[in-house]
Amino acid sequence: MSSETDSPLLVTPLNALHRELGAKMVPFAGYDMPVQYPLGVLKEHLHTREQAGLFDVSHMGQVILRGDGVVDALEKLVPGELKALKEGRIRYSFFTNDQGGILDDLMIANRGDHLFLVVNAACKVADIAHLTAGLPGIEVEYLGDDRGLLALQGPVAATVLARFLPEVATMPFMSMVNASLKGIPVTIARSGYTGEDGYEIGIDADRTEDVARLLLAEPEVTAIGLGARDSLRLEAGLCLYGHDIDTTTTPVEAGLTWAISKRRREEGGYPGDAIVRRQLAEGAARYRIGVQPEGRAPAREHTEIQDANGQTVGEITSGGFGPSANAPVAMGYVTAGNAAVGTPLSLIVRGKALPAKVASLPFVPQRYYRG
Amino acid sequence: MTIRFTEDHEWISVDGDVATVGITTFAQSQLGDVVFVEVPEAGRALTKGKDAAVVESVKAASEVFAPVDGTVVEGNQAVVDDPSLVNSDPQGAGWFFKMTLANPAQLDGLMDQAAYDAFVEGQH
Structure with missing residues (x-):
């Protein structure tokens, strides 16, 4: 959570709608955002897993990169395989620093004549400066608060959106198109942050509320706040920047090497490549793991993790209660020798050592569209 | 029967x-869905304003403080088994623990219903 107190909060295009829907608003990354609606975090979470939830993610940064050699240029900042990224396809990647740490994680789409990026709200100012400095000769266009972003997530998201746009039903996972939704120009990506099938819809700010109201009028769709967004992504085993990954964690430690292609592993050419390559070859000293507490008590962020002998071996980075798992769920980092699934651990909660085990991620099966 | 409230x-x-102790209707509404409760064991000595129990929502953990000094008589196993009672009946079946009073005069420093209602109103 951000803690800037003096600067006035920014608002998304849905601010008035959130208030109309009775949202509890909180400051997040400098924005006035809905943490929950009257339904509450638990039911919002379960509704998204059972039907479809609509999330306002307009606080995230949407950036367009244009210019000759833009793909080669961006590969100097991220370890993602961009040269093989086909037009209309999206890839998850991250900006690394010279130590192989992660400056931010992001989505990169090849839109033919440009690259389209979505970055985290809390990092977007730094990301834009990083892009501008790191991509000489490339035009960096931050769409700013002129552009809204909605996420429609859940097992019936495709059914709902196909009522307006039949072609989206068979869009591949991690693809992106332009479309016209009731005459409103939108971008539609089949992606999300819940582990469910779903879409992320980009809209001009002045039409974002219109699209939100159209979708909320569908009987399966309800508005979902940041609280359930967090519990959904945690159950899905997805990292939250600033918590599970940051400038001190490498992609190898974070278990994100699936996002680095064979070519990029061999060729490098991004900040910190030597450190990442060494960790790929020799292993890292610590790894991100799933943690399953054996009791009912949640283990929150910064909870100390001990091994069976009472030695400190790591720390929880995200933890809470998983409504679909119907149990506490957590992620954290432990020393390499304790990272195997099933390894017994102790979590120090309010001075007591609670038994837990290393769990495989995700805690609930991911249900992305696979055609 | 006298009911009093803390800040x-x-x-x-x-x-x-x-005395029976729990969290108020207002408190549960602020917390949201309660998913975990830890209550003190019988015989534990409690100190006014210090930790007595734990209540956790999906998002956050909170402490429940002892309103007065005393000794725990009973923790409510029903809310441990079904934490949602704290949301559905916070000032009834969702009680946390029963305690004896070491110093009943401490009650005089707590709010009555009217004062608490005004206090909550001021929190908005």
Whole structure:
């Protein structure tokens, strides 16, 4: 959570709608955002897993990169395989620093004549400066608060959106198109942050509320706040920047090497490549793991993790209660020798050592569209 | 039966020598869905304003403080088994623990219903 107190909060295009829907608003990354609606975090979470939830993610940064050699240029900042990224396809990647740490994680789409990026709200100012400095000769266009972003997530998201746009039903996972939704120009990506099938819809700010109201009028769709967004992504085993990954964690430690292609592993050419390559070859000293507490008590962020002998071996980075798992769920980092699934651990909660085990991620099966 | 309230949104209902303690309707509404409760064991000595129990929502953990000094008579196993009772009946079946009062005069420093209602109104 951000803690800037003096600067006035920014608002998304849905601010008035959130208030109309009775949202509890909180400051997040400098924005006035809905943490929950009257339904509450638990039911919002379960509704998204059972039907479809609509999330306002307009606080995230949407950036367009244009210019000759833009793909080669961006590969100097991220370890993602961009040269093989086909037009209309999206890839998850991250900006690394010279130590192989992660400056931010992001989505990169090849839109033919440009690259389209979505970055985290809390990092977007730094990301834009990083892009501008790191991509000489490339035009960096931050769409700013002129552009809204909605996420429609859940097992019936495709059914709902196909009522307006039949072609989206068979869009591949991690693809992106332009479309016209009731005459409103939108971008539609089949992606999300819940582990469910779903879409992320980009809209001009002045039409974002219109699209939100159209979708909320569908009987399966309800508005979902940041609280359930967090519990959904945690159950899905997805990292939250600033918590599970940051400038001190490498992609190898974070278990994100699936996002680095064979070519990029061999060729490098991004900040910190030597450190990442060494960790790929020799292993890292610590790894991100799933943690399953054996009791009912949640283990929150910064909870100390001990091994069976009472030695400190790591720390929880995200933890809470998983409504679909119907149990506490957590992620954290432990020393390499304790990272195997099933390894017994102790979590120090309010001075007591609670038994837990290393769990495989995700805690609930991911249900992305696979055609 | 006397009911009093703290600024931390605990209620204490005194019946003879024993008082029942829980969190208020307002407190549960602020917390949201309660998913975990830890109550003190019988015999534990409590100190006014110090940790007595734990209540956790999906998002956050909170402490429940002892409204007065005393000794735990009973923790409510029902809310441990079904934490949602704290949301559905916070000032009834969702009680946390029963305690004896070491110093009943401490009740005089707590708010009555009217004062608590005004206090909550001021929190908005």
